[in-house]
Amino acid sequence: MSADLYEAAKKAMALCHAPYSKFPVGAAIRAEDGKIYAGANIENLAFPEGWCAETTAISHMVMGGAKQIVEIAVIAEKLALCPPCGGCRQRIKEFASVNTRIYLCDEAGVKKTMTMNELLPHSFETGVIG
Ligand code: THU
Numbered sequence: 001m002s003a004d005l006y007e008a009a010k011k012a013m014a015l016c017h018a019p020y021s022k023f024p025v026g027a028a029i030r031a032e033d034g035k036i037y038a039g040a041n042i043e044n045l046a047f048p049e050g051w052c053a054e055t056t057a058i059s060h061m062v063m064g065g066a067k068q069i070v071e072i073a074v075i076a077e078k079l080a081l082c083p084p085c086g087g088c089r090q091r092i093k094e095f096a097s098v099n100t101r102i103y104l105c106d107e108a109g110v111k112k113t114m115t116m117n118e119l120l121p122h123s124f125e126t127g128v129i130g
Contacts, residue, residue, distance in 0.1 A: 001073060001103045001110050005030055008038045009073040009105060012053065016040035025053040025076045031066035054088040058095065069095045075105040081112055089120040 005028050013026025020043050028038040039056025054074060061069070069092060076082035081104045084092060092102070096116040104112040 001071065001101075001113070002030075005036060005071065005073045005103070006075070006105060006109065008036045009075045012038035012040045012057070013075055013077065014040075016053070017042045019043065020045070020047065020050070023076065023078055025074065025082060027053040027057040027072060027074045029057045029061050029072045030070045031061050031064070032068035032070060033064075033066045035064060035066065037061035037064055037066070052085060052088050054084050055091060058091055061095070067095055068097065069100050071101040071103065073103040073105055073110070075107075077107055080106060083114075084119065090124065092116070093120050093123055 008028035009026040012028060013024045016024040018024050018041050025041045028036055030036055037057050037060040039053050039060055041053045042056060043050035072092060074082050074084055083104055093116060098117060100116040102114045102119050103110045
């Protein structure tokens with residue numbers, strides 16, 4: 001993974017709004033347009049209304065006009081690894097391909113690299129839509 005993607009995820013993490021969990025997370029996507037779209041988790045006093053860093057990054061990507069995740073880095077400072085939650089795995093998959101790489105990072109750098117299929121095997125597919 002290139003340093004710019006890692007740095008973007010780290011920078012995004014610093015912008016999180018996580019006063020309740022105190023668990024900052026950052027994510028950065030390199031999309032098919034070559035651009036980086038980043039995001040952090042944004043929590044809410046009404047707890048279920050908060051959302052994850054990956055979701056923010058995906059929102060930025062789509063609003064930037066891109067629809068394909070080439071690679072995505074996720075970083076959390078308080079865990080050795082921060083694998084995307086179940087819901088975010090499905091959200092990433094929506095814009096991923098078999099070649100999409102997911103980098104699980106910590107303060108020091110990439111700790112684990114996974115493919116989309118490793119992250120979300122046996123995922124929901126209708127076989128009809130798309
Ligand atoms: N969180 C993420 O941002 N991404 C994940 O993949 C897992 C969890 C956030 C949600 C919440 O703000 C905090 O981490 C604690 O669960």
